[in-house]
Amino acid sequence: MPITDSTRVTYPGGEVRGRSAVVATVPVGDGYGTIVAETPFHPLDHTWPDQPADAGTIGGLAVTDCVTGAVAEGEETVHLGADIPVRRGTPGWHWLVVHVTAEPVADGELAGDGFTASGPGGEVELVVDAAGRRALSAGHTACHLAALALNAALAGRWRKEVPADGLGHPDFDQAAIASSRILPGGSHDVYRLGRSLRRKGFGTEGLAEELPEIARLVGDRLTTWISADAAVRIDTPGPELTARRTWHCALPEAEVSIPCGGTHLSSTAELGTITVALDLSADGSELTMRTTTGPYAGGS
Template sequence: MIPASGTVVDYPGGATASRGTVVHVADVGDGRLAVVLDRTAFHPVDTAWPDQPADRGTLRVNGAEHDVLDAVVGATDGGPLLLGPDVPVRTGTEGWTFVVAHVVDAAAPVSEGDAAEVTVDAAYRTALSAGHTACHLASLALDAALAGAWRKETPVDALGAPAFDALAIEESRILPDGSRDVYRIGKSLRRKGFDPAALDDVEGVAARVDAQLAEWIAAGGAVRIDRDGDALADRRAWVCELAGAEVRIPCGGTHLTSLGELAAASVSFAVTPVEGGLELVMTTTAERA
């Protein structure tokens, strides 16, 4: 039976292995099973904001090791367990229980009550963590680089710059050692006071972002994940020592433990006219030390 608190997750603390008990097994079709444990180190993809992909790794049950084909967030309000795109609410919504569902081949002999061990591909996790940390840095550096483009007062980011990233973001995808962020500059953003002419010199914007990234990475600030609790649904935040301050951004992903683990990071931009405005794509590339 799924506990009311949902799955306890160990990945925010950096764990890449864990032991737990199978609390639910469901046939999800296409020859696959969804296996829910009471505790896991496996990071799942969250359908509501699928920026970081699921970990890779294995699930060991009854002496046999099975590849985890996918890991997704599942949820129930007391009825059937819903998985991935079928979850109709955001993780943490009151009245719902949220779990990590490990998707394995249906031939795996798994039953409720079985003891299970999870092992995560640590190299892939580290690459995603580097990409996610660099993504946050790049978003803050982009906000700073575009600070002069605003003609009205606007909400600010964790460092006090106008929050272009939060206001314009359409999609974010964490990649191994990098990320890809898509922004839309349309009527809504212009009404908020943003001047699209700031992107006429997009190479200049990239140079300012890169310079800021180099300064922050050279300082080697500590990084940690703060959390309200150990359950999947509990709120978590990325906290980083940056520019003489402790910067905090809500985030459910995985990260490095120090900017000293990065040797460098840089961005490139593509600007494309779209109906009603512009699309800006920022690709961030991180190099680990």
């Protein structure tokens, strides 16, 4: 029996527990991938894999990974992660959260062709590791704030007009980001400072010498924002995995918004502190920003 709906997700609202009907079980490497109708688990996004998957349990079994899956309407083959052949949200496809375990959950049954529906009415309990979720949420919130603060600190280096962020500063983060990785209580972001960025008008002259002052400016702005106890919320237009969610933060200067499918804290004050380190590669082609928060500062 084919899958007829996309997975509904409750993690944008901060949920870490739930109970749902098992829809299907698919093979994932040497393990088993369970698909349910609704889940609190945040999966790894195959298109921009910045935030790691949630850990926890499903049906009492440890979830060793949680990945994004997709299946075409009326078909039975579930594609996973990098093997998904279409863009996220493509019409005619159902988008799925696949919970990977070493053993099959009690209500699932693995078919020879790799796809089967569960028994009628079967449900499982889903429990996310709340401490791990909170650490990743802190890292993701800090990542957005640090990017905004970095944009402000680098604003004077632009010689041409470029798209601005929500605070009106040239959006260096979006123009130069090469990779972003959310960590427990922090993030690791790499920016490419190549010809393309310079043609857009960004000046790199003297950047290495100015990095300590830039880091100080970023840190000072972040401290101000944490002290403001600015509210953070996620705008969720629908429960489907592929719904276009948006991060909002009511900073003292203005409320800013950034498209984001991750999880977050509910206020800037919950971060406690943010420490930012900036490093320029030896050839000047990459800028790395490492962000750590609260009890993780200096230790991640």
